[in-house]
Amino acid sequence: ETGVTQTPRHLVMGMTNKKSLKCEQHLGHNAMYWYKQSAKKPLELMFVYSLEERVENNSVPSRFSPECPNSSHLFLHLHTLQPEDSALYLCASSQGGAGGEQFFGPGTRLTVL
Amino acid sequence: AQKVTQAQTEISVVEKEDVTLDCVYETRDTTYYLFWYKQPPSGELVFLIRRNSFDEQNEISGRYSWNFQKSTSSFNFTITASQVVDSAVYFCALSEEGGAQKLVFGQGTRLTINP
Numbered sequence: 001e002t003g004v005t006q007t008p009r010h011l012v013m014g015m016t017n018k019k020s021l022k023c024e025q026h027l028g029h030n031a032m033y034w035y036k037q038s039a040k041k042p043l044e045l046m047f048v049y050s051l052e053e054r055v056e057n058n059s060v061p062s063r064f065s066p067e068c069p070n071s072s073h074l075f076l077h078l079h080t081l082q083p084e085d086s087a088l089y090l091c092a093s094s095q096g097g098a099g100g101e102q103f104f105g106p107g108t109r110l111t112v113l
Numbered sequence: 114a115q116k117v118t119q120a121q122t123e124i125s126v127v128e129k130e131d132v133t134l135d136c137v138y139e140t141r142d143t144t145y146y147l148f149w150y151k152q153p154p155s156g157e158l159v160f161l162i163r164r165n166s167f168d169e170q171n172e173i174s175g176r177y178s179w180n181f182q183k184s185t186s187s188f189n190f191t192i193t194a195s196q197v198v199d200s201a202v203y204f205c206a207l208s209e210e211g212g213a214q215k216l217v218f219g220q221g222t223r224l225t226i227n228p
Contacts, residue, residue, distance in 0.1 A: 031214065043204065043218040056215065088156060094214055099146040099165055102216060104158040 002026055004105035006091050012111045015081060021108045023074040023091030031094045032074040033102060034066060038087035049074060081112045115140050117207050119219035126195055127227050134190040134222045136205030142166075144210040147181065147188045152202040152221070164188065195226045 004025045013019050025032060034046040048056035049068040063085075065077040074091055088109050092102040116139040126132050138147065149161040162172065164181050172179045176193045192199055205219045 033216075042220045043216075045215060045217075048215065090156075090158065092158075097214070099163065099208070099210075100214060101148060101160045101163050102214070103160065104150075106155065106157040109156070 004091060004093055004103050006089075006105035006108050008108060009106060010109045010111075012113065013078070013081065014113050015083070017081075018077070018079040020078065021076040021089055021091075021110075023076075023105055025072055025074075025091075025093035025103070025105075027093055027103060029093040029095050029103070030071050031100075032068060032071075033092040033094075034074065034076055035090040035092065036087050037090060037107070043090070047076075078110075081110075083112050086110055086112045115207050115209060115215075115217040117205050117217055117219035119203075119205055119222050121222045122220070123223045123225070125225040125227060128197055129194050131191060131193050132195050132224065132226075134192075134203050134205075134224065136188045136190065136219060138186050138188065138205070138207045140207060140209060142209040146208045148206040148208070148216065149179065149188075149190050150204045150206065150218075152204065154201070158204070161190075192224075197226045197228055200224060200226045 007022045031050045033048050036044045036046055045058050046060045047066045052068050063080050067075040088107045090107045091105040094100040094102040118137045145166045147164045150158045152158050162179055169181050178191045180189045202221045202223045204221045206216045208214050208216050
């Protein structure tokens with residue numbers, strides 16, 4: 001595997017379900033990110049992890065819970081979501097520090113029924 | 114506060130035409146970085162270019178070129194002799210110096226190249 005991978009690519013869940021999105025980067029980067037992309041809004045930064053420490057939580061509801069066990073893996077745990085949470089969730093990684101480009105995964109298309 | 118504006122929501126041109134995508138940014142920092150990303154229908158954002166605020170040289174890469182003008186806070190992207198494969202959503206983004214890098218994206222421009 002190369003670059004940034006995300007699983008699953010598609011997920012349909014009910015409002016009472018609990019699921020997790022997984023992201024893995026094979027680039028040796030030390031920063032990872034979760035973004036949300038919906039039809040109504042541009043790309044919104046949700047969380048930033050740098051050296052496995054959360055450094056940014058962009059006013060995201062608590063029903064989204066990130067986890068970064070090491071510099072290569074990032075999870076987004078989902079519980080009691082709402083239909084308006086349906087969106088494309090994108091993971092990215094970068095070499096931390098100013099100016100480094102972020103490399104994105106293919107995203108997980110989430111539908112909440 | 115940082116802000117990126119892509120005023121063109123959708124552009125449609127015929128193949129082989131030249132097309133320019135506009136990007137205007139706002140920042141209070143003197144050191145910052147500008148990016149363009151391409152998002153094809155598959156969904157994955159593809160990095161195209163990065164410029165730092167101290168380098169106003171225009172850049173050309175094949176059919177792609179970028180015009181960075183600090184005086185007008187603009188970082189425009191031109192595709193010359195467009196092709197159907199250029200059809201995608203293009204995002205301009207900005208990040209400022211310091212800390213974990215936060216990218217602020219514009220709303221995106223959906224470009225359709227018709228055969």
